[in-house]
Amino acid sequence: MNAPMTPTVDKPAESAPLRTVLLQHPLLRPVGALLVLLALDALLVPGFFRLEIKDGHLYGAPVDILNRAAPLMLAALGMTLVIATRGIDISVGAVVALSGTVAAMLIGGTMVVHDGVPEYVANTPMATALAAALGVALLCGLWNGVLVAGIKLQPIVATLILMVAGRGLAQLLTDGQIVTVYYQPYFFLGSGYLLGLPFSLYVVAAVFIATMLLMKKTALGLFIQAVGINPVAARLAGLRTASLIMFVYVFCSACAGLAGLLVTSNIKSADANNAGLLLELDAILAVTLGGTSLAGGKFSLVGSMIGALIIQTLTWTIYSLGVPPEVNMVVKSLVVFVVCISQSSELRQLLKRKSA
Amino acid sequence: MVDPISPVLEVSGIHKQFPGVKALADAGLRLYPGEVHTLMGQNGAGKSTLIKVLTGVYQPDGGSILLSGRPIAPRSTQEAQALGISTVYQEVNLCPNLSVAENIFIGRYPRRFGMVDWRAMRRQAAALLQRLRIEIDVAKPLAHYPLAIQQMVAIARALHGQSRVLILDEPTSSLDEAEVQTLFGVLRRLREEGMAILFVTHFLEQTYAISDRITVMRNGEREGEYPCSELSRLALVNKMIGAPADTHEQGATAQASGEHERGEIFLRAQGIARKGVLAPVDLELHRGELLGLAGLLGSGRTEAARLLFGADKADGGAIEVEGRMAAFVNPRDAIARGIGFCSEDRKHEGAILPLSVRENLILALQARQGIWRAIPLKRQQQLATDYVKWLGIKTAGIETPIGALSGGNQQKVLLARWLATEPGLLILDEPTRGIDVRAKQDIMEYVTALCRKGMSILFISSELPEVLRVSDRMVVMRDRKACGEYRRGELDETSVLHVIAGDGA
Numbered sequence: 069m070n071a072p073m074t075p076t077v078d079k080p081a082e083s084a085p086l087r088t089v090l091l092q093h094p095l096l097r098p099v100g101a102l103l104v105l106l107a108l109d110a111l112l113v114p115g116f117f118r119l120e121i122k123d124g125h126l127y128g129a130p131v132d133i134l135n136r137a138a139p140l141m142l143a144a145l146g147m148t149l150v151i152a153t154r155g156i157d158i159s160v161g162a163v164v165a166l167s168g169t170v171a172a173m174l175i176g177g178t179m180v181v182h183d184g185v186p187e188y189v190a191n192t193p194m195a196t197a198l199a200a201a202l203g204v205a206l207l208c209g210l211w212n213g214v215l216v217a218g219i220k221l222q223p224i225v226a227t228l229i230l231m232v233a234g235r236g237l238a239q240l241l242t243d244g245q246i247v248t249v250y251y252q253p254y255f256f257l258g259s260g261y262l263l264g265l266p267f268s269l270y271v272v273a274a275v276f277i278a279t280m281l282l283m284k285k286t287a288l289g290l291f292i293q294a295v296g297i298n299p300v301a302a303r304l305a306g307l308r309t310a311s312l313i314m315f316v317y318v319f320c321s322a323c324a325g326l327a328g329l330l331v332t333s334n335i336k337s338a339d340a341n342n343a344g345l346l347l348e349l350d351a352i353l354a355v356t357l358g359g360t361s362l363a364g365g366k367f368s369l370v371g372s373m374i375g376a377l378i379i380q381t382l383t384w385t386i387y388s389l390g391v392p393p394e395v396n397m398v399v400k401s402l403v404v405f406v407v408c409i410s411q412s413s414e415l416r417q418l419l420k421r422k423s424a
Numbered sequence: 425m426v427d428p429i430s431p432v433l434e435v436s437g438i439h440k441q442f443p444g445v446k447a448l449a450d451a452g453l454r455l456y457p458g459e460v461h462t463l464m465g466q467n468g469a470g471k472s473t474l475i476k477v478l479t480g481v482y483q484p485d486g487g488s489i490l491l492s493g494r495p496i497a498p499r500s501t502q503e504a505q506a507l508g509i510s511t512v513y514q515e516v517n518l519c520p521n522l523s524v525a526e527n528i529f530i531g532r533y534p535r536r537f538g539m540v541d542w543r544a545m546r547r548q549a550a551a552l553l554q555r556l557r558i559e560i561d562v563a564k565p566l567a568h569y570p571l572a573i574q575q576m577v578a579i580a581r582a583l584h585g586q587s588r589v590l591i592l593d594e595p596t597s598s599l600d601e602a603e604v605q606t607l608f609g610v611l612r613r614l615r616e617e618g619m620a621i622l623f624v625t626h627f628l629e630q631t632y633a634i635s636d637r638i639t640v641m642r643n644g645e646r647e648g649e650y651p652c653s654e655l656s657r658l659a660l661v662n663k664m665i666g667a668p669a670d671t672h673e674q675g676a677t678a679q680a681s682g683e684h685e686r687g688e689i690f691l692r693a694q695g696i697a698r699k700g701v702l703a704p705v706d707l708e709l710h711r712g713e714l715l716g717l718a719g720l721l722g723s724g725r726t727e728a729a730r731l732l733f734g735a736d737k738a739d740g741g742a743i744e745v746e747g748r749m750a751a752f753v754n755p756r757d758a759i760a761r762g763i764g765f766c767s768e769d770r771k772h773e774g775a776i777l778p779l780s781v782r783e784n785l786i787l788a789l790q791a792r793q794g795i796w797r798a799i800p801l802k803r804q805q806q807l808a809t810d811y812v813k814w815l816g817i818k819t820a821g822i823e824t825p826i827g828a829l830s831g832g833n834q835q836k837v838l839l840a841r842w843l844a845t846e847p848g849l850l851i852l853d854e855p856t857r858g859i860d861v862r863a864k865q866d867i868m869e870y871v872t873a874l875c876r877k878g879m880s881i882l883f884i885s886s887e888l889p890e891v892l893r894v895s896d897r898m899v900v901m902r903d904r905k906a907c908g909e910y911r912r913g914e915l916d917e918t919s920v921l922h923v924i925a926g927d928g929a
Contacts, residue, residue: 286796287790287791287795287796288795290779290783291790291795293776297776297778298775300773301767301773301774301775302787303754304733304735304767305791306755306759306792307787308756365778365779
């Protein structure tokens with residue numbers, strides 16, 4: 069590097085006019101895309117923004133979208149950190165299936181008649197079941213982490229193993245059958261309400277805030293970026309590069325495990341064949357839409373959340389407009405294409421050159 | 425000289441503005457056929473930007489480029505190359521795992537019946553290298569050959585039938601002396617063929633060894649153009665830094681007179697070795713001492729430093745820090761015992777490019793404190809602002825990405841990264857390579873001042889005069905072994921060269 073730059077002005081970044089700051093803000097595009105989608109919905113779907121309170125619960129399309137986006141948002145949070153280290157985790161969907169299956173099988177539910185009143189009882193105490201499911205997810209992350217940071221397999225290959233094995237294991241556990249849960253309290257996780265809002269949103273918010281704090285209040289965010297950008301330099305500066313990489317995979321799997329609990333709780337059953345199927349791809353997409361580069365380094369957790377919302381809003385819109393499901397994928401890919409293209413700096417430069 | 429002939433390339437009045445930075449203001453250059461023309465200037469003087477304008481990487485905001493009298497405005501490197509301007513960049517941009525022939529013809533493989541004509545490709549590649557008097561097996565992968573040969577391959581790749589101008593951007597920064605001579609042989613041959621060669625370097629010796637004329641740039645402008653024979657070294661340095669006549673020499677004497685008492689031993693390494701890399705070496709570093717490590721590239725200097733820092737694992741020997749045993753498995757361990765290491769490879773092992781000056785600067789300190797004890801932002805800003813001021817780092821601000829700084833300023837930030845950890849021992853591996861005279865001087869002055877305050881320094885440099893000037897003690901390495909230790913004043917440059925060359929001293 070020998071970029072010849074002679075600074076002419078000593079101008080701190082803060083003094084740039086607000087307009088330029090906004091226009092150059094990395095979140096401008098994802099937020100813009102989401103707003104355009106919402107505006108379309110407002111036009112095409114009557115009463116899209118109408119919120120009502122029924123039985124003390126808030127109902128309406130936006131709430132519905134948020135609720136359905138919860139598992140994806142969790143997965144995208146974990147994926148963001150993995151991608152920031154220049155990695156990728158394609159086992160997210162499998163971990164969702166596995167943790168959901170473990171929870172569902174352990175809780176299950178049997179009907180017991182107490183004083184003539186039928187009542188469902190969990191096979192295993194719910195806390196134990198949840199801990200076991202999350203524990204399995206953590207082990208999955210550890211496995212990925214060891215393969216990537218320890219054995220130094222390429223992340224896509226390393227996590228491909230678990231992508232196949234994880235779902236396979238879940239199917240083995242369930243004999244390929246759908247495991248139904250009959251234990252009422254478990255349903256609260258994915259379809260319960262707290263203070264009028266879906267409980268799953270609190271889960272997402274808690275994980276999001278915790279992650280944000282971890283990134284901003286500790287040096288973890290800086291370290292993850294440094295490792296993602298230049299692992300050699302990061303090691304020489306004294307970072308524990310292997311442990312950091314291990315951490316992001318464990319974190320990603322933990323998020324996926326939590327997402328698995330939300331999914332099974334929401335549909336009251338664990339379907340090892342379909343739970344979280346291809347969720348990793350949506351998560352990667354959400355991260356990309358949010359403006360985090362797959363080349364690693366700088367990342368945006370808020371961006372990834374918005375990316376997840378874009379995807380879920382899109383899906384919701386397509387369904388609610390009555391677009392035939394078979395067209396769904398094509399429409400989705402078109403929108404994604406447009407958003408990604410609009411983020412390409414190469415293209416922007418090309419256009420600038422043309423217009424100049 | 426060549427004045428009656430008209431210049432093949434005439435550049436004048438080039439302006440180029442980057443956001444917040446004026447990179448070129450009225451830059452110019454005249455290049456005649458059959459000359460080696462050196463472009464000199466400090467880091468940040470605009471050399472690289474000017475070259476990028478010539479080769480179509482950047483478009484200038486104003487000015488003209490005349491190639492054989494015709495105005496051109498290349499918009500891409502391909503276009504510049506088609507016009508006859510060939511460039512070899514500082515870092516060899518080749519694919520080490522492809523064969524030499526493939527590297528030369530990459531993107532323009534000769535074809536026959538729609539298939540790649542491998543045989544023709546090898547034949548033509550061999551012929552191209554023949555022109556440079558290089559005879560190697562072109563079917564072997566590029567990584568098989570030393571860097572100098574790779575550099576020649578890059579030149580062969582850049583040259584083609586219509587090439588009239590060859591631009592070499594710091595081609596020698598990673599070559600050793602013998603390799604530089606080979607490269608110069610090639611350049612002389614090309615010069616005889618009438619090629620106009622523009623050579624960018626920081627090495628004064630090399631400038632005088634090869635150049636016909638010199639253009640000096642300062643602050644994005646052409647300071648002047650001089651026949652090499654009419655410009656003394658001192659005058660050249662002065663024109664580059666724009667300072668009165670004798671600052672360079674003054675700095676040197678000030679440092680030379682800095683003989684001082686050394687303290688107790690900070691680090692003692694006994695027989696540290698690594699198979700195939702370094703034969704057992706003993707090193708002792710006292711507090712407040714600057715130990716120079718001299719030797720050719722590959723003599724084991726960097727390798728020894730990496731073992732001391734735990735960047736590589738030693739498979740023999742013992743290290744003691746402040747009298748206590750130390751086993752360094754990774755850099756963390758060494759940092760915890762108060763050692764810092766500024767790598768010679770700034771780009772790959774030092775700077776974390778998209779991150780800001782501040783983030784790069786506090787990284788090692790933060791790493792030592794651990795994840796949980798984050799340095800408060802206020803304190804980070806304070807540290808960054810202070811070091812930017814103390815080391816005279818030229819940057820638009822502490823939040824500027826380090827990649828936007830010139831090489832010398834990046835180096836200063838990396839130096840600050842280690843200084844911020846207040847190390848007991850700082851290992852500086854070629855801290856002044858590829859940076860300009862002024863930054864070199866700044867860095868060495870700062871470092872010797874710290875040394876006087878009790879820090880011990882292990883200083884590695886290929887520039888012998890520099891090592892001799894600043895070291896209290898010097899260890900000379902050759903063939904992966906330490907082959908002599910000398911106190912200040914025991915050796916002069918010639919006798920050290922004899923030791924390095926291994927012909928007795």
